[in-house]
Amino acid sequence: MTEIIAGLATGSIYAMVALGYNMTHLASGVLNFAHANIMVVGMFVAYWGYSSGDVPAWLVFVIAFLLAGLIGLVEEVVAIRPMRNVSGSSELVTMVGVATIITGALSFHFGTDSLRVPFFGPEQALLIFGERVRPLDLIVVAAVIAFAALLHFGTEKTRIGLAALAQTDDREAAQLRGVNIRSLSLWGFALAAAFGGLLGPLIVSKTFAATSIAIVLAVKGFVVLVLGGVGSHRGVLLAAFAIGLIEAFGARYIGPGYRDIVVFAVFCAVLLTFPQGLFGERRVRTV
Amino acid sequence: MKSILTGRQLGLVWIAVVGVLVALPWVGADPANIRLITLIAILALSVSALNLTLGYAGELALNQVAIYAAGAYVSAYTAINHSADLLLCLALSVVAALAIGLLTGAPGLRLGGWTLAITSFFVVLLVPSVVNVFGETLGGFAGLNGIPLPSLFGRELSTEEFYVVLIIVAALWFAVFRNIVVSRHGSALLVLKESPVLAAAVGTSVYRTKMVTYALSGIPAGMAGCFAAFLDSFLSPVSLNINLVIVILAASILGGSMSVYGAIVGAAIMEIGPLRTSAFDQYATIAYGVFLVIGGLLLRNGIAGIAHRLWDARFGARRRRPAAEEPPAAEFRFPEVEGRALRISKVGKSFGGNRALDGVGFVAEAGRITALVGPNGSGKTTLMNLVSGYYRADQGTIELGDRPISGLPAYRVARCGVGRTFQTPMVPHGLTVAETITTGRLGSHPVPMIASALRLPAHWRALAEEAESGRRIMGALGLSHLAGVPAADLALGTRRMLELGRAVAGGSALILLDEVASGLDESDIQDLVAVLGKLRDAGVTIVLVEHNFALVRAIADHVVVLAEGRVLAEGDPEEIATHPDVVSTYLGAGGEISGTRLATAESE
Numbered sequence: 001m002t003e004i005i006a007g008l009a010t011g012s013i014y015a016m017v018a019l020g021y022n023m024t025h026l027a028s029g030v031l032n033f034a035h036a037n038i039m040v041v042g043m044f045v046a047y048w049g050y051s052s053g054d055v056p057a058w059l060v061f062v063i064a065f066l067l068a069g070l071i072g073l074v075e076e077v078v079a080i081r082p083m084r085n086v087s088g089s090s091e092l093v094t095m096v097g098v099a100t101i102i103t104g105a106l107s108f109h110f111g112t113d114s115l116r117v118p119f120f121g122p123e124q125a126l127l128i129f130g131e132r133v134r135p136l137d138l139i140v141v142a143a144v145i146a147f148a149a150l151l152h153f154g155t156e157k158t159r160i161g162l163a164a165l166a167q168t169d170d171r172e173a174a175q176l177r178g179v180n181i182r183s184l185s186l187w188g189f190a191l192a193a194a195f196g197g198l199l200g201p202l203i204v205s206k207t208f209a210a211t212s213i214a215i216v217l218a219v220k221g222f223v224v225l226v227l228g229g230v231g232s233h234r235g236v237l238l239a240a241f242a243i244g245l246i247e248a249f250g251a252r253y254i255g256p257g258y259r260d261i262v263v264f265a266v267f268c269a270v271l272l273t274f275p276q277g278l279f280g281e282r283r284v285r286t287v
Numbered sequence: 288m289k290s291i292l293t294g295r296q297l298g299l300v301w302i303a304v305v306g307v308l309v310a311l312p313w314v315g316a317d318p319a320n321i322r323l324i325t326l327i328a329i330l331a332l333s334v335s336a337l338n339l340t341l342g343y344a345g346e347l348a349l350n351q352v353a354i355y356a357a358g359a360y361v362s363a364y365t366a367i368n369h370s371a372d373l374l375l376c377l378a379l380s381v382v383a384a385l386a387i388g389l390l391t392g393a394p395g396l397r398l399g400g401w402t403l404a405i406t407s408f409f410v411v412l413l414v415p416s417v418v419n420v421f422g423e424t425l426g427g428f429a430g431l432n433g434i435p436l437p438s439l440f441g442r443e444l445s446t447e448e449f450y451v452v453l454i455i456v457a458a459l460w461f462a463v464f465r466n467i468v469v470s471r472h473g474s475a476l477l478v479l480k481e482s483p484v485l486a487a488a489v490g491t492s493v494y495r496t497k498m499v500t501y502a503l504s505g506i507p508a509g510m511a512g513c514f515a516a517f518l519d520s521f522l523s524p525v526s527l528n529i530n531l532v533i534v535i536l537a538a539s540i541l542g543g544s545m546s547v548y549g550a551i552v553g554a555a556i557m558e559i560g561p562l563r564t565s566a567f568d569q570y571a572t573i574a575y576g577v578f579l580v581i582g583g584l585l586l587r588n589g590i591a592g593i594a595h596r597l598w599d600a601r602f603g604a605r606r607r608r609p610a611a612e613e614p615p616a617a618e619f620r621f622p623e624v625e626g627r628a629l630r631i632s633k634v635g636k637s638f639g640g641n642r643a644l645d646g647v648g649f650v651a652e653a654g655r656i657t658a659l660v661g662p663n664g665s666g667k668t669t670l671m672n673l674v675s676g677y678y679r680a681d682q683g684t685i686e687l688g689d690r691p692i693s694g695l696p697a698y699r700v701a702r703c704g705v706g707r708t709f710q711t712p713m714v715p716h717g718l719t720v721a722e723t724i725t726t727g728r729l730g731s732h733p734v735p736m737i738a739s740a741l742r743l744p745a746h747w748r749a750l751a752e753e754a755e756s757g758r759r760i761m762g763a764l765g766l767s768h769l770a771g772v773p774a775a776d777l778a779l780g781t782r783r784m785l786e787l788g789r790a791v792a793g794g795s796a797l798i799l800l801d802e803v804a805s806g807l808d809e810s811d812i813q814d815l816v817a818v819l820g821k822l823r824d825a826g827v828t829i830v831l832v833e834h835n836f837a838l839v840r841a842i843a844d845h846v847v848v849l850a851e852g853r854v855l856a857e858g859d860p861e862e863i864a865t866h867p868d869v870v871s872t873y874l875g876a877g878g879e880i881s882g883t884r885l886a887t888a889e890s891e
Binding site for chain 1: 347393394395397398401402404405406408409410412413417419420529536540571572573574575576577579580581583584
């Protein structure tokens with residue numbers, strides 16, 4: 001039971017990253033490699049609020065949201081838009097660059113150690129089915145389910161969501177149908193980043209504020225995204241819970257040192273057997 | 288793939304540079320500088336691994352650090368427990384590098400792009416865990432101490448001798464690297480980078496090419512790890528992390544990913560600049576990020592790219608001068624081939640609920656031109672893609688000569704002797720006209736990579752054959768004067784001609800031309816008619832999808848009309864032009880096909 005809760009909570013954090021990828025994919029057709037770094041910015045805002053002493057929790061969230069949104073905005077203009085018509089992996093390179101700048105700036109200011117930030121809410125463990133459960137874990141799981149549901153209905157039921165879906169399928173056709181793909185990309189990127197920043201302070205007392213966590217989150221978030229299928233919010237959520245549980249049980253029964261190795265093995269096995277992910281669509285190749 | 292100097296001159300320059308570097312310790316060079324060059328060489332090896340995958344194969348694979356770690360740990364373990372022989376450790380490092388490369392490449396390579404990039408990041412993240420799993424043997428997180436000094440043939444090496452071995456090994460690798468990318472194998476990578484569809488059309492297996500490149504790129508990274516382990520006689524998994532990945536990536540982008548010596552330049556800049564000064568340490572990470580963003584945005588192919596553009600501006604005009612006396616195209620003939628018939632019987636294909644082809648059957652006779660006409664959506668392109676192997680037929684069989692080709696993957700179909708062109712010509716960046724035509728021989732006339740890497744006789748033989756066949760083909764197409772011009776910059780009509788040349792360069796028995804005349808002006812079409820006639824004379828079987836009925840009438844021996852996924856009619860062009868069903872279906876009621884033009888508005 002302890003493993004189940006821990007696994008679901010860890011999986012929720014990965015899902016948050018993957019849902020962020022989904023959002024930027026919807027907005028501009030690319031995955032924001034720096035998304036996890038932007039979440040880490042939110043974590044450091046929380047650390048700053050905690051270490052300053054008298055910053056209320058709501059203000060921390062507002063600042064994290066706005067700051068992250070601003071970073072997303074700048075990233076889109078500087079690193080994504082100019083690469084639109086360049087082939088190959090060039091936008092990946094510029095996004096890795098943005099991620100590196102964020103990491104560099106944070107570690108320049110805060111150093112490279114993991115900094116503890118206590119949870120702003122209740123710490124008192126609850127008893128559920130006779131097991132002690134931290135409220136934070138429940139909040140994190142609930143938050144990611146709400147986030148996924150919001151995204152799901154946002155894409156399926158709103159005009160902007162449908163425009164974004166059309167854009168992922170065929171940018172030119174969407175443009176011809178009157179979708180302003182430039183502003184969709186810009187504001188979608190900013191919004192995705194802002195949400196990432198918003199979630200940072202929520203999970204910081206689980207992850208600690210540390211620049212080194214970003215690459216771990218980026219990679220695990222991507223693993224979850226591939227397993228769940230790019231664009232499928234539901235698939236991502238299920239895959240994230242599965243990966244979280246595999247990690248927790250792998251660490252428990254094989255050994256803590258094998259946590260990541262087990263996830264990697266599962267990831268490779270799935271890639272080799274279902275290259276399109278477990279919930280993804282198969283596209284017909286066109287010449 | 289322009290080369291400024293001839294291969295021989297380049298070789299001499301390289302030997303001279305290496306000679307000077309090797310002599311340095313004995314002419315009183317500062318040991319600090321010797322160490323700096325050592326570090327540059329080790330980093331340059333790792334960067335060259337990335338250049339091979341990112342610059343030439345177009346895939347961002349960042350597993351070099353993991354492979355470097357494998358090479359380092361294998362060498363350290365061998366040196367401590369068995370023998371510190373440098374050559375033995377190098378060999379084992381290469382084996383470990385290949386194993387890790389294949390193991391970690393297989394899952395990500397099929398999808399490429401993001402999946403490969405992230406899989407390779409993941410592999411790097413695993414390094415400390417994997418090292419720790421081996422426990423005390425590899426020293427765990429604390430690091431591995433007491434790696435003995437390297438030896439060679441039983442003799443312990445001094446610092447200077449170790450340096451010499453490193454420089455020679457690195458120099459050899461860079462020579463091999465250069466030989467591979469300046470050869471048909473380099474062209475194959477650029478073709479793949481342009482489009483996997485094109486790579487299959489010229490008969491190369493996409494997955495295999497990627498896998499071989501990925502494995503090959505592990506070799507320098509593994510060797511770099513081996514040298515690094517001996518250099519400091521201490522190894523820690525902590526330094527083998529994402530920061531090193533970023534350093535390698537930044538060096539590659541700065542120096543120029545699509546370049547051989549760019550790796551050395553990039554590595555030198557990183558070692559002389561950011562990595563050496565500790566005062567810079569705090570800003571280093573930010574600086575690398577800025578390098579990546581700016582390098583990705585502004586520097587087209589880094590410093591190497593700038594150097595090439597400067598050189599072109601200064602000396603370019605001389606190299607582009609057309610050949611002095613060019614014989615007219617009419618004097619050239621395409622190399623003779625034995626054309627084979629294409630037999631399509633009862634082929635069906637559905638996409639979801641849409642029945643694109645429904646029991647299509649016809650024969651395109653050997654050495655004749657068969658035109659496939661029909662309204663949009665009648666299944667012409669689908670049929671072409673089925674023959675090429677991009678789609679798999681739901682029913683029916685396709686045979687070339689007496690050999691069934693339905694069900695084969697696209698690159699195998701191409702190797703059976705099926706060439707093709709595309710609606711939008713696909714011409715890779717970075718190749719000249721002559722090189723582009725030669726890529727048509729990649730699948731049909733393979734040359735072992737080792738032969739190109741070491742410039743063995745098989746390489747030179749293939750080169751001579753390619754030159755001769757390329758000369759004839761370019762002559763027949765009227766492209767001889769453009770042989771050395773970058774192919775991707777040419778006008779549409781010329782690129783279509785080029786695609787035709789590439790389609791027949793491998794000696795195809797059948798070529799498929801998908802709307803080869805669309806977008807061409809009158810004079811281009813005249814040239815095209817002449818070239819298609821010459822191809823028929825050479826014996827090639829030609830199937831073309833075409834909307835311009837005047838063109839069909841001028842060249843086709845046989846016409847097959849498709850409508851709604853079925854064969855509506857077939858016959859010679861005159862019969863088809865007056866066939867009542869064809870006229871009403873293809874042109875709508877009231878239309879007619881006049882002598883030279885379609886009488887109604889163009890059906891497209």
